[in-house]
Amino acid sequence: MKEEEASQAVEEAAPQAIVPEKETPVEAGSDTYALPSISLLKDVDNTAIEERINSEAGEKLLKLRRFLVEFDIPAICDGYDVGPSVIRYHIRWKDGEKQTNLNRNILDNLSRKMGGISNIRFLPVIENCEFSAIEIPNSERLTFPFKAAYLEMAKVDRQFEKPTLFPLGEAPDGKIEVVELAKMPHLLVAGSTNSGKTAFIHSLLISLIMRNYPTDLKLVLIDPKKVEFSKYEGIPHLYCPIVTETDKAVITLKLLAEEMDRRYEIFRGLRVSDLSEYREVAKRRTRLERLPIIVVVIDEFADLMLSDSSVSEYVNRIAAKARACGIHLVLATQRPSVDVIDGKIKANIAARVALAVDSGVNSRVILDEGGAEELLGRGDMLAKIPGRKGLSRYQAAYISSGEIMDICDYLRAHGQPIYNPKFTEIYESPVAPRKETPLDICRRDSRYQEVKDFVMRRKAPYANSIKRQFLVGQDQAVLYLEAMEEEGLIVKDQDGNRRIASRAEETNG
Structure with missing residues (x-):
């Protein structure tokens, strides 16, 4: 998003982006709670890098046109888009000419013509576009700041009617893509070390906690490494304390499955089919229990699943049934092996994001096709979203550790977590240690x-x-x-x- 566009978006969206239209403030703990201000987010100045990349884009365009002629490829390049990670060159096939598949050998030759640039990618078909494309990595990476993503969410959802909205990222054509987790309704995320997986998860979490009252949306964070989610300790959106032990994680998933069943019993008694219908009834019958959306985020899901076979049972059960009752899963892993992401999980979780992975095998496990092994790292991703054809490429939004801490400090200062008592019982009574395998x-x-x-x-x-x-x-x-x-x-x-x-x-x- 250009600087002047961002400024205009702030003016249009900010008054509604600070606090949604509600009749009265919502209580979180003992304090009156107001949503965090956009002032807690930082701008990023990409001007100097943009100038250099735009200059390089013109040079690469001339080289690409010469390449098409030299290799007798019946196409022309008539434009390009500069994205955060890559430049996407538009390839149009000449009238009457059949589209040629630019195989790896041709792309390797193009790489040499471009001075040895690797990871060049050919896209024969792009959804809603009348051209093919060749994507060539930028020599420098443009930062896509989370603030720009937040402003886009404010434009798309001015009245805060889409509580699970979050940014996928910025596409190579500059469009910021925001989606609803509730429509997915679960998400699988994979990426190796330094791929940007953690930054992507943080952008999702911050989207949820900045745009929702703690009484409307709760988080269950399962963090076997005990480091990734420590910043969120004590925020009012937590449904239970952050889970860091395998035994407690298994019990937490079991309790979530029981909560899912309990909600469906409530829905059946009221003759409603999902959480949105229940909330409409609750507006008229104020004594009804307030049921929040629950987003469950599991980091290093592979390690957890391999350590206890019952994890798979509970995850698959929740993934298959929980959509209508407002419970959504986000599973993240560094190791997308077939032992973990099997056919059953993939059938239940159709929405998937792959950041850079180590091999084509890992890419096929997560996306059902190759491509993620050629990504550039640091937030460069391919997304497979239900209802869309093929894979879409994005650059994940970047939010700094300082911004996350500022937002979480604000939340802790304005409200205390009110945990579900069933979940806190597992912390009050010791769990028998599991025998090592x-x-x-x-x-x-x-x-x-x-x-x-x-x-x-x-x-x-x-x-x-x-x-x-x-x-x-x-x-x-x-x-x-x-x-x-x-x-x-x-x-x-x-x-x-x-x-x-x-x-x-x-x-x-």
């Missing part, structure tokens, strides 16, 4: 990954092979194999002999 033990062993790679590469799930290769004892070799069984990489036949699991062969083959 072979996989738990091997995850702390620096050699385990090397052993696993050896077994999969040689297709040799045998204790003797591991003993000879790694000079370990029988017990240690068996422990490695049992851990691999736990991961689903190897299986035992009826005679107790181990072999490589078929889907592991497909993944590693």
Whole structure:
């Protein structure tokens, strides 16, 4: 968004963006609560970088046109859009000419013509566009500030009638895309280290807590790493304390499934079908319980799921049934393996976001097609959204740690969390520690990954092979194999002999 457009948007949207139209203030804890001001968000000056990128865009355009002629590609390039991460060049096929597929060999030649720029991408079809496109990475990254995304949400939803609105990001054509989590109604997010996954999750969370009263929307944050969500500790939007232990996470998911069933019992008694209908009835019958939207965000979902098999059961149950009762899941992982994101989860969670991942296999696991392995990191993403054709590329909004702290400090100063008492009981009574499994033990062993790679590469799930290769004892070799069984990489036949699991062969083959 250009600076003058942003200023105009502030003038138009800010008066309605500060506090939604409500008859009376809402209480959060003991204090009268008002939504955070947009003044807590910071502007970013991209002017100097934009000038340099625009200059480079013209030079790349000339090189691209010469390339099309040199390689006899029956198309012309008649324009481009400068996005935060890439320049999208418009490719129009000449009249009467059949569209040519620009394969990897052609794109590699284009990369050399562009001075060795990697990660060039060809898009044969773009939804709602009459041209194909070639995307070439920028030499410098433009920052897409969360403030610009917040202003866009204020324009799209002036009356705050879309409580789960959040920004996907800025597209290469400069359009800021905002979507409703409730319409998805769950979201799967994957990205490797430094991909920008955490920043994307923060932009989603800040959107929800800046635009909703704590009585209308609650968060359940599950953070096995104990660091990503610590900034949100004690904010009034929390449905329960931040969950950092596996045992408590399992119980929390079980209680959420029970809360889902309880809500449907209430709906059936009132003859309403979903949360919005219930709230309409509640306006007339003020003694009815106030049911908030509940957004459940699980970081490092893969680790949690592999540590306890019951996690999958509760997650799938909630994902399949919870939409109408106002409970929505956001699952994030660094490791989108087939052991975790299986067909059942993908069937229940159709909306997916992939930031940069390590391989084409991981991209296909999350998106059902390749592409995410060629992303640029730092918030560059591909999104698969229900109702839309193909994948869409965006740059995630950036919100600084300081901005997050300022907003959360404001929230804590204006309201205290009122937890659901059923959920706080699990913190008051100790949970029996779960017995460690072979996989738990091997995850702390620096050699385990090397052993696993050896077994999969040689297709040799045998204790003797591991003993000879790694000079370990029988017990240690068996422990490695049992851990691999736990991961689903190897299986035992009826005679107790181990072999490589078929889907592991497909993944590693």
